[in-house]
Amino acid sequence: MKRITFKLAGRLLAFSTISIVVGCSGRGATDDADVGAPAARPAAPESGVTAVTAERPASITDAMVQEGAQIYAGAGICAACHGADATGAVGPDLTDAEWLIGDGEFEQLVDQILEGVSAAEATNPLGAIMPPKGGAAITDAQVRAVAAYVWTLSH
Numbered sequence: 001m002k003r004i005t006f007k008l009a010g011r012l013l014a015f016s017t018i019s020i021v022v023g024c025s026g027r028g029a030t031d032d033a034d035v036g037a038p039a040a041r042p043a044a045p046e047s048g049v050t051a052v053t054a055e056r057p058a059s060i061t062d063a064m065v066q067e068g069a070q071i072y073a074g075a076g077i078c079a080a081c082h083g084a085d086a087t088g089a090v091g092p093d094l095t096d097a098e099w100l101i102g103d104g105e106f107e108q109l110v111d112q113i114l115e116g117v118s119a120a121e122a123t124n125p126l127g128a129i130m131p132p133k134g135g136a137a138i139t140d141a142q143v144r145a146v147a148a149y150v151w152t153l154s155h
Contacts, residue, residue: 054155057106060148067142068149076146077136081128086153090128095153104154109147114140 072078072086081091092100100123102108116132133143 056152056155060106060151064145064148065152068145068147071138071142071146072149075136076134076138076142078134078146081130081134086150090126091130092128094150097154099154104151106147106151109150110144113143113147 073084079086081089082094083089083091086094088094097104101112101117101121113130113134114132116134117128117130119127119129122129134146138146
């Protein structure tokens with residue numbers, strides 16, 4: 001019988017912890033009909049909050065956004081930390097105009113997903129970090145699609 005290495009055990013523990021936190025938050029639950037569907041646009045901003053009004057960059061296509069929504073909910077494992085509706089769980093809310101790092105510009109989102117968020121950069125209330133590519137085995141093109149989807153959620 002093979003022995004489980006400490007590295008694998010650590011990854012299993014981290015994944016289990018995230019799964020429990022997301023599961024207990026109540027934000028990960030969806031109806032089967034909602035799986036893979038893009039999240040609804042957030043309501044109008046509260047008073048005192050300036051709405052983000054930016055034109056979609058020409059490099060973001062509808063096809064990218066649709067692909068990004070599917071990756072977000074599936075292979076990208078983004079929903080595990082940011083919630084199925086992207087309103088936050090362990091990771092921050094991605095549907096509002098508040099960016100904890102940077103200003104939410106598309107290329108900056110791409111770089112942030114590619115590089116991840118270190119403990120030194122983590123400014124969210126839970127201090128959650130994000131590994132490069134969110135810890136998922138996705139391509140750089142898929143990262144761009146996820147960034148396109150996330151950009152549309154908050155703009």
